[in-house]
Amino acid sequence: MTAEAHKFNIDTVEHAATTPDTELPWAELGLKQNEFEEIVKLLGRRPTAAELAMYSVMWSEHCSYKSSKNHLRQFGEKVTEEMKKDMLVGIGENAGVTNLGDGWAVTFKIESHNSPSFVEPYQGAATGIGGIVRDIISMGARPVAVMDPLRFGAIDHPDTARVMHGAVAGIGGYGNSLGLPNIGGEMVFDSVYQGNPLVNALAVGVMRHEDIRLANASGKGNKVVLFGARTGGDGIGGASVLASESFDDSKPSKRPAVQVGDPFAEKVLIECCLELFKGSLVEGIQDLGAAGISCATSELASNGDGGMQVELTSVLLRDPTLTPGEILMSESQERMMAVVSPENVAAFEAVMEKWAVEYSWLGEVTDTGRLIITWNGETIVDVDPRTVAHEGPVYDRPYARPEWQDALQADTFRASEAGAGLPATGGELKAAVLELMASPNMCDKSWITNQYDRYVGGNTALSAPDDAGVIRVDEETGLGVALSTDANGRYSFLDPYTGAQLALAEAYRNVATAGAVPMAVSDCLNFGSPEDPDVMWQLAESIRGLSDACMELGVPVTGGNVSLYNQTGSTPIHPSPVVAVLGKLDDVARRTPSGWRNDADGQAIYLLGT
Amino acid sequence: MPRIVVDVMPKPEILDPQGKAIVGALPRLGFDAFAGVRQGKRFELTVEGEITEAVLEQARNAAETLLSNPVIEDVVNVEVVAD
């Protein structure tokens, strides 16, 4: 064995088989006893340190959806054939894809980056944009716009300025540098978000049908490549127990808990990927987000038709002290993994050199059905990739309507009782309107939107302050898309079933009033701890409400994200299902801006609806 | 006038995109001697009057609270410079 192999006390599969009684830090890595036992059962032996690292991140709530999966199924079940007719790729891939006609397709998705944005608002929000944009690229699309629904604590709380200005600057700093127009979002202040701001990010991309790419590794002998930024210790600060793979007492080296984004690297990555797609140089592709290489290798392998063999020492490192387990868990940004057939290797490398993007070949697709990861030739991971990526634990968490729900709903404001406070004269009415308009949640948002580039690309037909953002897709025909995101945590708190429906209805209306036909939904479900039956009820009701409403309106959910454990101590945030609706315009020239037009003198005003 | 210099650098374990871009550019200009570059900040604080220990203490505090972001940066130096 080389000195390199001895750099760490490598825990090989062979070693694991002969040392069944080694104590493993599964609890520190967030696994429950039953989950650890399940891993031992699946493997028929104790996991190696590297395997433990992979299972622990992939079976986390964030990656496995273990608390929400049983409920999320409704999005796939409550759909008619009619709703499916334009769905080219549904839930389960990096992002859903919807047919726009004329050979065009659109993909969009919304995700959360809540807790990183509380710790370090600028970088947390910036990397939130970076992550969602990579999801869109990995579908084969050119990203064309972003949106940012935001929720912060009370506007007059001393910490709100830190989080809010940092997050807005980070979203601008990253999104502007990528050349993606920001076409809308939300800004809500409420003390329930004080210790738990919601920083959600949406990206939308367009492609020709034939350019759609999926995250799968097929074709024995095809090569696996990692490209983009080097792998550092980012995001594994919390899992420092792995710094010593043999779990002895040696001191873990420093691991950053926050990630710093490099928008320039991501912009180059976008162009580089588009050039790969144009030349049909990749068979499958996956972005690296949470759970990094663990996620990319296990998902690519389990979506493919065989297995995968990877040599982990081939990964280019920013920090040479990283251990195999840490390399597998690292969340370093601006990386992608692709599967390339041998005849395209040279052409692939030429594209990398042109854009000066670093890459390294890690291994290849096999027909063994196993994901095998070696460290200097010694096997440190030997698993069925499906057990890592798709067959993790699923929980039917108990839930029940909270006891306090009735009292909450009964606590209403009746004008007749509180009459004294209502405006009676024209002057009072005016004062009330002015007060409302000046309230933090209603007042002008241009201090935010002026920090975002809304023009880049030259295809923005509507953006703030309009109800929906509109982007032209085809310059010849004017074909385009409209997007809006909405949520109201207070409504959802009062009645989660109806609240989620209202969020959908609002986003749907915003898209429709822009002149578009609503076609698809993506959602970001921001809730407290699923281990709290009250919160679990809110989540279950919201999903039931949203899926029922989608069926009613005939728009399918094509993707989304669940963010749980948004709470301070035992106090959860209000249930906040952020709903994004995408619509289609045959010609964006016919879009309808909101607001009175200067040339509208003398035109009639109608109020529609009930 | 005497000044207090405060130097702030990105933490070593944190990605420094600026330093990375500079490292990439140097060899193209014929500067091949450097293996790595990190870019930080240098602040010069001027003081009217004398730099007492109390003033220096203020500078150290300001360095930790306002001039650096302790999540991603380290204050590597706070010193008095005369010229």
Next chain:
Amino acid sequence: MPRIVVDVMPKPEILDPQGKAIVGALPRLGFDAFAGVRQGKRFELTVEGEITEAVLEQARNAAETLLSNPVIEDVVNVEVVAD
């Protein structure tokens, strides 16, 4: 590993918007000892092997041509730092 530190500051006659913002913020945080602040850049160049005079000369050149823009900035310092 020994490093070469290059310090670059905005020219004195140029208004430095970042420094100005910091001067404004300091008293609000109770730091009242400072009359002015200027924000510049500190680069740390790492070298594999020894820092010879030739390497130092490269660093000086890089400082003047790439790391600073003489229209707005001065290179105030190029020195070897050991640790």
Next chain:
Amino acid sequence: MSSEFPLIGDFSPAPGAALSGARIGVVTFPGTLDDRDAARAVRLAGAEPVALWHADESLQDVDAVILPGGFSYGDYLRAGAIARFAPMMSKIIDAANSDAKLPVLGICNGFQILTESHLLPGSMIKNDHLKFICRDQVLRVENNATAWTSQYATGQEISIVLKNQDGQYIADEKTLDALEAEGRVAFRYVGWNPNGSRRDIAGISNEAGNVVGLMPHPEHAVEAGYGPDHTGTDGLGIFTSVLTTLVGGTK
């Protein structure tokens, strides 16, 4: 990718374009963002856009060059500082200074690259308010005798898009006096100075008038519906100006 439909803003000359026969290069650096937009503006003005790659050394016989906006090399170090050393820039600097006086336009990051290259005097520092700003901005055309402004009237006010983080134009007093005395201030901000630029300067030219740099983005105001206030097309004049210059005409 099929070629019959251009992917959003792909460079493909519109049929029937290039009536003037002019070929205008648009340079892409790593991190350039508005190259597709600049190419579209060239096309709408009636010329043929030619994509130029920063690392190449051939100007491909173009008749003029645009350095578009964006964040070349992330704007790391200083905006435009690293891009200035690209091989393509050496060619452009030579061609701009040659007897042929190649017309060169730098928009935003392109303007920053031109100052870093010393094709234009002065420099850009952070906006005085330290934030990125995106807004519809009114400019006054101060000099219509440059290669890129001949289609405007001197004193004409135009509304185009402004978006930048490091847009505060500065130069020493002597340089500023000289720029004014020689009529080399091409554009000034009107109504409000959005970044603290000295003497409200939004754009300048070199002595010969073939090299122009400006912070705001004319390429985002060339198509009704996608520019300022959903209607503005005031930016198109910049691109038609250079065509007029190339065929030797004036307004």
